[in-house]
Structures are given as C-alpha cells and as structure tokens.
Amino acid sequence: MKKRTAKWLTTILLSATMILGLTACNSKSEPTTGETTAESKAEYNLPSNETEAAAVDKANVKEIMNIAVSQEGANYDVHKTTTLVARQLFSGTVWEKLVTLNGNAEVVPELCSSWEMSEDATTFTFNLREGVLFHDGTELKADDVVASMNRWIEAFSTAKDLVGNGRFEKVDDYTVKIVCDSAALTLVDMMAGAAQPAIVTTKSICENEDENGYLKEYIGTGPYKFVEWVQGQYITFEKFDDYVPYYLEGTTEEIMDGWAGYKHAYTKQLKFWYVPEAATRVAGLQTGQYDVILSLDSENSKIVEGSTGLEVASEQAGTIALVFNKSEESIAQDINIRHAVNAVANSDDLMMSAFGDYYDLGSCYMDESNAFWLTDAGSEYYNIKDEAKAKEYLETAGYNGETFKILAPTLNHYDNIALVLKAELEAIGMTVEVETVDWATFTTLREDKTVFDLYITSFASVPVPSLKAYYGPEYPGWTVDDTMAEKLAAFNQSTTKEQAYEAWVALQQYSWEYLPCINAGHYGTGYGYSEAVSGLSFGNGVYFWDAYIPQ
Amino acid sequence: MSEKIIELQNLSTSFRTERGLLKAIDGVSFDVHKGEILGVVGESGCGKSVTSQTILRLYDEKYTAVYEGKVLLEGEDILQIPYKKMQDIRGRRISMVFQDALSSLNPVFTVGYQIREAIRIHQKVSKKQANKMAIEMLSLVGIPAPERRVKQYPHELSGGMRQRVMIAISLACKPRLLIADEPTTALDVTIQAQIMDLIVQLNQQLDMGVILITHDLGVVAETCSRVVVMYLGQIVEEANVEDIFDNPKHPYTLGLIQSIPRLEGDRNKELYTIKGTVPLLSQIPTGCRFAKRCPYAKERCNTQMPDLIPVSETQKVRCFRYLEGGGIRYA
C-alpha cells in the first residue's frame, strides 16, 4: 500500500518533469515522415536585405547586439581554417578581401577599385583603393596585400594547385598582380567566396605567427575591429571609427548588395556568445538575452516562429554527399554497385531523417546561392527510387551478399541518414553494416580504404564547382578516373565564364554517370531574430555590418 | 516503611505489529521504596526490559507502543503527563543504566561531554562548572585520574570503566530512582562484583530507589531486598529476597533457583534446566502462561489463568497449585 503511494507519487512527479522538459524542447511537432512527394521543396524564407539606409537614427540605436552561435572556432585565422563560424563572424565584418561576391554571387571589388584579367586568364592585376586603414591605424598598401594573398595561397591547396608557381607581387604601392602558370579563370571566384576566405591583413601581422603557424592578432580593414575572445564564452567586436566605406561599382548610394557595398556599422558593439545547446539559444532569444541566434534547425525554427516578436530566416546551406570508396579495397569500385545504391536511394527519406523540413531535392551539385552554375545535367539519374533497376545493377555487378559498409559521423544527425540508407539497401538484398562515430574519429577513419564502402558528409556552398573536393584522387573516396580528370582540367583551363559553364555541365553529367558520390540533396539552416532587429544581411550566412536595434 | 518512590499499577505495554497489537507486559504491579533495591528477574523475553523502558516512556507512542495502567512517580501518574515533560523526568528523577556500555555510550563524544550534557540538560550551570561536576561524578564512581578521563572517548576505556561512566551519567543529577538493566552482563566476573558493589554503595549513599533488572539470581541474593519474578510479561511471584530463596511458591521461581550452579552440590549431577522454551509473544497460551513448561501442570492450568494472590504480608504468587494447597519441591 505504502509502496504503491510512493510509486504513484513518483509517476506524477516524473511525468510533470518530463512535460516541463518537453515543453522546453518544445513540441517535437507533427511527424513528417510518410508523405514523400516527388520533388519536395523546403519553404525557405530569406528576407531581402534592406537597401535604403535613410531612416536610421544613429543616436537612437542600442549599443550592444547579442548574438548566439553554436560553434566555437579553434582559431579565427580564416586563411587556414574552414570552420563555418570563423567566416560567418569575421568575413566582411573584421576582415575584407580584394574582391567579394554580390547578391547574385558575382565577383565585385572590395579592397580593390578594379581588376583586370588577361585574355589567356593567367595574369590578374588589382588596383587597390587608396586611403583604406587597418584597425592598427596603418594604411593598406601593396606589401600588405602581397603578404596576405601569398599566405592564403600557401594555406589553401586548391588555390595553390590553380596558380601553380605564380604568386602575388607588388607593382606599385597601390597595384598588385599575379601571373599563374596556366589559365586560372576561377581564381577571383575563389578569392571572393572560398571557405578559406582570401582576407587581407597587414604584412607584419602575417609574419607574426604563433608556433603552430596561426595569426596571433586579428587586424583587418572591416567596419568592426576584433576586441576580445574569451574562450568558451564570447567574442566581442567593436565599431571601427576610422573605417573607410566604399560604394558599389557605379553607385554613390549607401547600399549593400550581397557581401559588397556600403557598410554602416550602426551598432557600437557586437557580442557573439558561444551557446552550444540549441534549446538554450532558443530560450535566450525568447527572453531577449540574445537578439539573433544562428544554426536553427527545422524543429526549433517552428518554436521561434510560434513565439511573438520573433522572426525566422532560412536558406540553403550546402549539399549532402554519399561518397563511394572507389579504391580496389571496396566493392563500390564496381560502377554497377554504385549505380545500384544510387537507384534505390530515396533522397526525400534520407534528407528528412536528418534535416526535417530544412532540405530540398535537386540533382545539381551546386547550391542555389551560386545560381550561375546551376544545371540539371545528369538529373535522369537522380532520386529514381527504382528497386528493380537497382537489382539489375547488382546482378550485373555479380553481387553475392558481400557486406556493404557505411561510415557516418554523429554530427548533425548524419547517422540517421546512414540508417535510412541501410534499410533501403537491405530491401534490395544487400548486406549492410553501419558504423557511426564522432566527427574527429570519422575524419581519420575515412582515410582508411578498408573501413568503408560509402560515407556520409556534407559540403558547404562553394562559389565555383572545382572546389568540390570529391573529384580529387587524394580526397577520401579516391576518384582516380582519366575521363573525370580530363573534364576537370577542361573546366579549370577555361578562359571565359561561358566556356567554364559548358565544361561544368559536361563534368556534372559525367559525374552522374560515373558516381564518385551521390548528391542526395541540399540542406538548409535557419536564423532566429527579434523583430526589433533591423538591417541584418542574409545570404550565405547572416551578417551584422548594418544591423541595429532602434531604442 | 519509608516512602514509595514509584508504584506500577496494572501496567501493560502493547506493540503495534503487522499481526496486530502484541502485549509484551500484562498487568504488572510493584513498587519501589526509597533506599530499596528491587530485583526483577526472569529469562530473556519475560518483559523485564519492556517494563523498565515503559517506566521512562522510551518507546515511540505515536507509532509503536500502547501503554495501559499507571506509573506513579512519587504519587504522580507519569503515563498521563505530556510527552515533552518526560524529558524533565528522564535523567533527573529516574535514570537508567543499560547493559552494554560500549554500545550505549555515544562513540563520537568524549566521556566528559556525555556527563556534562546530562548535567546541563537539567541544571543551569556553566560549562566549566558542569565539567567540574563531571569530574566529581567520575571520582564518585571510582574512576582514577578523572581529569584525564573526561577528555577521552568511550573506546579508549576498559569495559568496567565504561560501565562506571554510564553509572556516572545516570547519577549525574542525583535521581530518585535508578533502573539498572542488566548492568553487569557484558562484564567479566570480577568487574561484575565491583560494579554491583558500587551500585549498592551509591544506593545507600544517595538514598535512592533502585530497580535491578537481571537474570542472575546470584546477584539478586547479594544485593536486593525484594524480588519480582516475571514470566512472559507477567509477574508470577513477588517476595522478600529471603522468601524467594528459602520458600519459593511458584514452580518457575523454583526452576530458576535450581538452575543456579552451586559450589556445594554434586558436581557430576547435570545442572537443572527448565524444560522447553519461552513461547513467542504471538503464541501466548490461554491458561497459565507457564503451564506448558510446568512439571505440575494440570488440566485447569491449560485453560484458566491464575491471578496474582497475596499469600502473606510480603509475598504474592500466581499459581493454582499453591492456592489449592499443593506444595512444590526441589527436583
């Protein structure tokens, strides 16, 4: 009797706590599985950036804006690190580049006033803007640009491969140039938009590296200067009073287009708080402790949308790739095995298992944000969901129950994708093993040719197709194929954009035939913000150079 | 006759158990006078200790025990007074010495602390003064170098010393009545004698009443003036100490006396034992409680309960055989 009372009380209290907890994580919402339409399309909502700056009353703007981010970089030396948070916080805000991307992902000048490319696409000359000041008060000169750009090339092997032995050199104090070994049409795209941004700092800062070769100080030319990084807590930026803004080419209006244009820095201080727990970020946004939060997944964005006074913005952020092991150690070396997997893979199920609503389908390897490169070449192979065909491929391959090993990191629920794929492969009679490990373990394991037949990873949006790593023979998965190399070379040696586009279409078509990997679909990300916040710049991230909160 | 310190009238104590109320003592009546030592004897489980703890109301009255009858302390029924008031009686007017000093002294406090505490609960004295009194008490109970001992912990003392400490604690407030519950059981024989001598000596010195609970009739013979024999929660015989030994009226009393080893007896003869064992409280017989083990038991004994009947000025017995004129004799 007594025991029963105790149990009863326990049940009530426990369930009360659960309910409390669940409302904390909030309504895990309606189950989304089941309905799989042929071409699902995430409903992203990316507010267009406000272009008129007229009405901002600078005297009545809140001095501090608090932003919660989910990641902390190991360092913020963006020449060397590809960590997303590093470029989202620092690019365009603290650091600026010679060239950057506008809203149409076109390359436009930033620290240069103009640039010229030679007809053979080997020589690039940049004319620097005069009077631009670094945060340490010195003026931007050719020596700084040469030191910074060559440091970037050394750190970024893709760029290094592209330019060969060519390096930036000083022509005069306000002119630099680089002569590449062969055509390097996409060099400026890389400089403008690569995951390792080609930012410009001073010559002395470049030379002042720590033991591991990282920058000791973060000195740029942007509208905000770096003040403090308290590890595990926050990063503070402060408005740089001597910032020299620039106008978009051909205008004299104080407007922005994409990452380019006139930045106002209305808010005196930007504080980026490191808040790893998603529910905590949402709670902080609801209480007003944070004005903007990053890395909203589709579930949490519904919570934010449902809260009064809060808004959500969302956009495509990259692609999910199922990369095959094409070495002789793997059964996936057989192209028929690869096609069998591709034929049965249901992209909707795969993407939904990890991203909820924040995904859309599409056979193109490039993301929407880089509209120029979009093509539907090879789409006849995409998301065909044909079990009979898959079995045919298996038969052709002579598949006989060999174990197919899937390797997946636990990061961002990629392990869910692996489990869904396993079920799909088992449906066509394959024997499948799934290994899920943490991200750091994953990056080492995938270098071992005997460990996997397929692994799951993602690629953040890149400005040019050649940055897709899986075409390389060194990248885990090991694409060693003459035709592929030929088509990649044809792309890299293009001297005009039109030519490059043609080459890219052919490359993507061949990719779908050869299948170095399966492009499962595009995933999205969300940003939550208080409706009091104005002037946020969205597009390949959210940026704060014009953001303000009226008082 | 000198004044009565305590008088038990028809005292019963029942315990709440899962099988209902169990009566551990049933209709116990006796009294103790000033300066007197009353022996309460019986086998384990006869209710001696329950009686003594009932007098101090040590059982939890809300959940565990139910008392009936009266305990008159100098005329006042202490079963009726508010429970909180018992705290003033315990240790000040009635004290108790337990059988195992090692487990009854708190191991984590010094001897001095435990005596001082007993003093300061009941008397408004300073710590310093209490310490002085504690030292006096220790020398009173015959502990050498008491100044040093007050700073020691129980485990640092010998068994006899600990028992003396406990007596010192009990007597710290010069109580009217001392209940000594088998005070010597845990000690070896020479120490036993010393402790008993001490109790007798202090009894005279302080002029208090003593209830000596024991199963050792030898001790009773040497120290007590009157004896109450208990069996299974009831008094079966009460008499002056001489009458108990010379003229026992109850077969159980006789059995107990015969169980004492004697120096002058035949050494080869097996020692007398009372046959059978004490029944459980839950299996109390309806008739005479001793009937099952009694060599003289008759039909009536199994069905009817005899009353405790005075047979002389000083002696009472609960037995049909005696009342019907039958005698009992040594086996």
Added chain:
Amino acid sequence: MKKYIIKRILAVIPILLVVSVVIFSLVHLTPGDPAVAILGSDATQEDILALREAMGLNDPIPVQYVNWIVDVFHGDLGNSVVSNAPVASVLKGHFLPTINLAAFAMIISLFVSLPLGMVAARKRGKLTDQIVSVIALCGISVPSFLLGLGLMMLFSVKFRIFPVSGYAPWSAGAIEHIRSLTLPAIALGFMYAALMMRMTRASMLEVLGSDYIKMAKAKGVKEGALIGIHAFKNALVSILTVIGQSIIGALSGAAVVETVFGIPGLGSLIVSSIGRRDYEVIQGIVLLIAFINVFINLITDIAYSFVDPRIRVQ
C-alpha cells in the same frame, strides 16, 4: 598528521603517472586528430596532411609521451595543440567557473538533503518520508539535462528571474554571479542532493536504532539534539563519503549542465577538447581531475577522523 598528509600526497605521484600513461595512450590511440579540428570540415586533404606533419603528430607515441611527461615534471603542461595557449592558463580559466558552480551546487544540495534526510529518517514510513523518497528518486532518475532545460523554461523564459545562459564572474558583481549560477547549480546539485538525502536517511535510520540513542533519550536529551547532535554526528561518517564523491562528481562531471547553461567550465572544456582532439588540454584536464579526486579523498579521510575519534589517520 602532517607526516600522514605528506605521505598521502607523495602517494599521488605514482597514481598520476599511471593515469597519465593510460590517458595519453587512450587519447592518442583514438582515431581523429586536431588537424581537422583546426582546419575545419571543408579543408582539403592535402592541407590536413601537411598540418599533421607540421604538428609532429606523426612522431611515435612513446616519443610524444616522454616529451610530454618530462615537461610536466618541469611544471609545464604544454600548449593547447589547437589554440596554442598554455594548458595551465586554459585550465585555470575554466577551473574557476567550475569551482564556483560546484561549490554553489554543493551548498544547495547540503542545505536541502541533510534536513530532509534527517526528517525522512525520523518519520520513517510516513507521508513525509515518502515524499522525500520520491524527491530523491526524481533526483536520481531525471537527467540533469532535462531538469536544466525545465528550470530554464520556468525561471528564465516564463518568469524571467534568471538569465538563460552565460557566466558572470565575481568581478561582474556578486548578484550577477549568483544569478548566473543559480539554475545550473540547482540542475547539477539536485542529483547529488538526492544521493546525500538517501545516504543521510539510511545512516540516520541505522544510528537512530542504536543503544546510545536510547541512552541519550533516557538521559533526557531533547528530540532536536537527539537527532541533530547525537545521531547526526554518528551518521556523518557515511554521509561524508557521499559528500566527497559528490564534490568530485560536481567538479569533474558538470559537462552537460555547463553545456546547457553555457558555463565555460572544465566540463564544457573537456567536451570541446575531445571533439577537437586537443591532446594536451585533455591530458591536462584528466591529470587535474585525478589530482582533485585524490585531494578530495584525502580531505574526506582527514574529516572522518575529526568526526569519529575511532578512526585514526596514520
């Protein structure tokens, strides 16, 4: 006593050595390395390989160990592989919030658990006891993560009493400091409170049935002193063991709570360091935790002898 303490501290050295070998092997034999963490997920394979070589991660593990342990004996814990900051200063920075959090959590749980445990023992089997048992059961079975989020929803989001997340050091003012730590301390302390409550109740029950409590009662000791002094001091030995273990747990195991509330303590440091395979920092933390463990145990042992004179340290 002094001799004993010195002996015990010296005895720590071999323990720490063994711990260091084990942790070093574990950390270095686990797949994954800091190069990827530093370069980010989109880095090219060539860059990763080059950095690995440059960082000396390709040296044989025994060589790396000897290099490291020699430095440790010279008082140099090395530099973070990832951020290049001295490990000692990284630890120092993260240790303070953890100590404050753990201390706060312990204070809360002691104030809750000891009285409740004592009351439960006194009212054994009654409603009060059952309520306390249920609270204790919840404390043990509700994950601190869930409790933390629940508290946050209630007291931060709904009532706006405490901040959602973030740590305010003492220098930001006592009130801010306490406000920033209150919810995490409750979330962290609840489990330990439950453990202590159970232990207090169990050992009080054992003690309350003992002869010396009966004796004290017969002396006329009042109810309060009986439980609060006589029984409690005896029960304290077993309670101290749990307190010691709880302090160790709170100091080294606050990772989840620290992550939820954004407290930059040891727990969140170890989580992020493992994610980045920041070898030197992981090793430093583990050594520190091993040391804390031994130290707290030593303090507990000494405390025993103050509580119970029968226990002598030697």
